[in-house]
Amino acid sequence: MNPQVTEALRDTFQEFTDATPPAGLARAALRRARRQRLARLTTGAVAACAALAAVVGTVAVGLPGDGGTAGRTAAGGPGPSVVTAYSGVRDPKIADPSPAYNYSLLLNYRTGRYDRVPYRFAMPSPDGRRVLVGIGDNSTAHPSRAGIMDRASGQVRWIEAPPGITGFPGYSQDGHWSPDGRRILFTHRPRPGQGTGGFVLVDPDTLRTSFVALPDLETHNAQGHGLTWTPTSDGVALTLSVLNQQENAYITTGIRFYDLSGKEQATVPVQTPLARSGAFSPDGGRMALVDEESPGPETVINVADPATGALDRPVRLDRPARLVGWADDRHLLVHVFGDSAPPGAARHDQFLVVDLDARVTRTLRPVDAGPQEIFLGPAAGLPADAAAKLTF
Amino acid sequence: MDAELEREFSAFIEARAHALFRTALALTGHRQQAEDLLQTVLTRGARHWGRIRTGNPEAYLRTALYRQRTSWWRSLKRRPEVSTADLPEMASARDETATVDLHLALWQALNGLAPRHRAVLVLRYFEDRPDSEIAEILDCTESTVRSQAARALARLREIAPRLDILATKEAADR
Numbered sequence: 179m180n181p182q183v184t185e186a187l188r189d190t191f192q193e194f195t196d197a198t199p200p201a202g203l204a205r206a207a208l209r210r211a212r213r214q215r216l217a218r219l220t221t222g223a224v225a226a227c228a229a230l231a232a233v234v235g236t237v238a239v240g241l242p243g244d245g246g247t248a249g250r251t252a253a254g255g256p257g258p259s260v261v262t263a264y265s266g267v268r269d270p271k272i273a274d275p276s277p278a279y280n281y282s283l284l285l286n287y288r289t290g291r292y293d294r295v296p297y298r299f300a301m302p303s304p305d306g307r308r309v310l311v312g313i314g315d316n317s318t319a320h321p322s323r324a325g326i327m328d329r330a331s332g333q334v335r336w337i338e339a340p341p342g343i344t345g346f347p348g349y350s351q352d353g354h355w356s357p358d359g360r361r362i363l364f365t366h367r368p369r370p371g372q373g374t375g376g377f378v379l380v381d382p383d384t385l386r387t388s389f390v391a392l393p394d395l396e397t398h399n400a401q402g403h404g405l406t407w408t409p410t411s412d413g414v415a416l417t418l419s420v421l422n423q424q425e426n427a428y429i430t431t432g433i434r435f436y437d438l439s440g441k442e443q444a445t446v447p448v449q450t451p452l453a454r455s456g457a458f459s460p461d462g463g464r465m466a467l468v469d470e471e472s473p474g475p476e477t478v479i480n481v482a483d484p485a486t487g488a489l490d491r492p493v494r495l496d497r498p499a500r501l502v503g504w505a506d507d508r509h510l511l512v513h514v515f516g517d518s519a520p521p522g523a524a525r526h527d528q529f530l531v532v533d534l535d536a537r538v539t540r541t542l543r544p545v546d547a548g549p550q551e552i553f554l555g556p557a558a559g560l561p562a563d564a565a566a567k568l569t570f
Numbered sequence: 571m572d573a574e575l576e577r578e579f580s581a582f583i584e585a586r587a588h589a590l591f592r593t594a595l596a597l598t599g600h601r602q603q604a605e606d607l608l609q610t611v612l613t614r615g616a617r618h619w620g621r622i623r624t625g626n627p628e629a630y631l632r633t634a635l636y637r638q639r640t641s642w643w644r645s646l647k648r649r650p651e652v653s654t655a656d657l658p659e660m661a662s663a664r665d666e667t668a669t670v671d672l673h674l675a676l677w678q679a680l681n682g683l684a685p686r687h688r689a690v691l692v693l694r695y696f697e698d699r700p701d702s703e704i705a706e707i708l709d710c711t712e713s714t715v716r717s718q719a720a721r722a723l724a725r726l727r728e729i730a731p732r733l734d735i736l737a738t739k740e741a742a743d744r
Contacts, residue, residue: 183723184695190673190680191596191696199591200605204583207612208576275606317600318681 209498212517213548257540257570259505260285260557261529262302263309264292266550278320283545284309285555290564292545295327299352301553302329304359308382316348324353324364326382337380340387345372351404352551353380356411361438363414365404367395377405377414379438390440394418401428406452409462413437417451433465433487446487450480455551456503456510464490466510468501479510481534493536496520503554505531505570509539511554531570540570571619579619583612586628593632596692597639599681611635633707636693640686640708672733679730687722690715 264283272279282300283292299312307329314322324347325336339346343366347353350364362380366389375395380387392405394416401419408415418432430451435443450467458465467480477499481490497520499512509531516526531540544552557569571579583590590612594604611634615622622630680688686708693704705712726733 186672186676187691187695189669190676191692193673194599194677195592195595195696197591197595197601199587199608203587203591203608203612204580204616206609207583207616208571208579210609210613211571211616275610276603277606315600315602317603 209515209517213515257505257531258557259511259554260560260565260569261502261544261552262306262555263300263551263553264545264547264549265300265553266298267547276315276317276320277550278313278315278317280550282311282549283547285568287559288561290561290568297327299324299551300327301352301355301551302555303355303382304357304555306555310353310355310362310382312347312352322348324350326362326385335385337385337387340378340389343368343373343378343389345369346378350378353378354407355382356407357409358411360411363405363407365395367402376440390438392416392436392440394434394442398431398434401430401451403451404454406454406457408435409458409460413443415452415457417448418445419451430469433484444485446484448480448482448487453479453501456501456554458484459504459507461507463507466501466504470500477512479512491534493532493534495530495532495536499530502529502552505554509533511570513544513552529570542568542570571616575619575623578623579616582623582627586631590628590631590635593635593692593696596696597635597685597689599677599688607635607639611638636689636707637709640689675730675733676726679726679733682729683722683725687718687725690718691722694719 262285266277266280267282268275268280277298280298282295282297284295284300284302285291286293287306295309295311297311297313298315299310301310303309309327309329310324311327311334312322312324314320316322323336325334327334337347345368346366347364349368349372350366353362353364355362360382362382364378364380366378367375374391374393376389376391378387378389395405398418398420399416400421401417403417403419405414405416407413414436416434416436417430418434419428419430421427422429430449432445432447433452434445437443448467450469453466453468454470456466462484464481465484467482468477476497477495479493479495479501481493482488483490493510495512495514497514498518499514502511502513505511512530512532514528514530516524516528519525527544527546529542529544530538531542532538557565560568591604591608594608594611595601598604598607611631614634615627615631618630619627680691683691689708690704693699693707694701699707701712701715704715708715710718
């Protein structure tokens with residue numbers, strides 16, 4: 179054996195695998211194992227539903243409140259909001275777990291059902307006319323691409339990398355529409371030695387891209403958070419974090435706001451990261467802070483003032499939950515999982531609309547899909563029967 | 571799984587997550603795929619924890635990582651391999667920059683290998699396993715391990731012809 183090859187291969191493997199594992203591995207594995215166990219117990223119903231979905235390419239949703247929620251649910255009628263997309267759904271028929279094979283479900287406003295689209299990421303624009311889509315897993319076989327799909331024609335215009343930027347969108351987080359729908363934001367974190375971190379803004383009409391360097395992404399972001407749009411669409415926000423070497427734990431130190439040129443506007447002290455989804459209420463008067471890396475047996479969503487970081491109140495839920503977004507300025511939509519339901523509660527996943535005192539005001543049943551992300555939008559235009567089931 | 575077993579499983583994963591993730595990263599060459607691979611295997615480990623905890627759970631999980639990764643290949647092998655993009659020119663002088671470039675180029679070339687070929691190299695050069703153990707982990711014979719290793723190195727030469735150190739043809743066995 180050529181000792182040079184041996185040495186080079188050993189050194190290469192050592193060098194490129196020296197990375198920190200993601201947090202919460204055991205908890206996520208236990209949660210998935212519970213879900214798989216539950217899925218096996220309900221094989222008949224689920225398999226029939228999946229087979230139907232595969233054949234017709236759409237997924238029906240259950241009736242709200244199926245199974246009840248132990249008497250905690252207040253009555254509720256059709257509302258102004260709806261889940262517009264379940265993004266990043268794993269296809270159980272494909273053994274390879276690469277996200278390149280994931281698909282997404284988009285709400286069809288004409289039928290009130292969810293249509294399957296072959297994109298691992300899909301986020302409808304605020305007006306619903308376009309969809310930001312993503313494919314690939316940044317591998318050689320499946321390079322990542324991001325594009326904008328016209329909802330009426332289904333045609334996709336692919337976004338090119340900004341001049342001088344390598345690894346886009348490969349080393350960028352999936353983009354997000356600004357609340358006003360005029361821009362798309364990608365947090366760009368290239369590999370070491372391949373440039374500076376920052377963000378890419380895309381004009382969805384012209385597909386013109388621009389890169390804005392943001393050194394804080396590397397220097398004040400030990401936990402690796404992405405950027406979030408501010409509710410006014412004229413800036414971005416970043417959760418600042420440091421690593422406590424002694425305790426080997428991340429500490430959140432604040433939220434920093436920037437304008438779209440990357441200039442710092444303000445920093446407010448907080449101790450919990452900005453929520454990945456639903457960070458700000460629609461009117462911008464509140465922000466939601468959640469420690470999603472260290473979930474516990476209960477969920478605490480801290481509602482705070484974006485101007486000062488001052489805590490308004492904690493919204494406490496007695497079970498693990500994921501914040502999906504804001505139903506309105508005083509209500510949150512959370513996703514709770516059937517396998518963590520308390521005794522007497524429904525054993526399937528549910529969406530709960532909760533007010534800021536943690537009272538459940540409406541319950542809905544999500545599509546049984548296990549998506550990576552869920553996006554909300556306006557419900558106007560849905561058929562009445564679908565609106566009764568889907569809106570909040 | 572009861573609460574005590576869950577705590578035990580969580581403590582084990584917390585202690586070994588870094589090592590297992592490194593193996594997953596070596597096998598996939600891509601962080602997101604490594605996370606998915608490891609999560610898939612850990613989920614299986616959680617399901618069987620009551621059975622595997624009394625043996626050598628790390629060996630079980632490592633073997634599962636390799637087998638899971640290489641089994642995907644069986645379902646993927648009809649898809650064409652894609653060669654990596656142009657590699658950086660290699661400096662001839664053996665200075666620090668050249669070493670960094672060499673490792674980067676090798677890493678990129680490794681990404682062009684089929685998962686089974688890559689797995690053999692990871693087991694040999696990252697984990698320093700003897701061929702007998704590699705054969706056991708990959709559920710094949712030792713001669714298959716040697717031929718796979720030789721093919722992997724040959725493929726690396728094809729992908730990265732400018733890497734001087736690969737120019738000398740390797741013997742199939744060590």
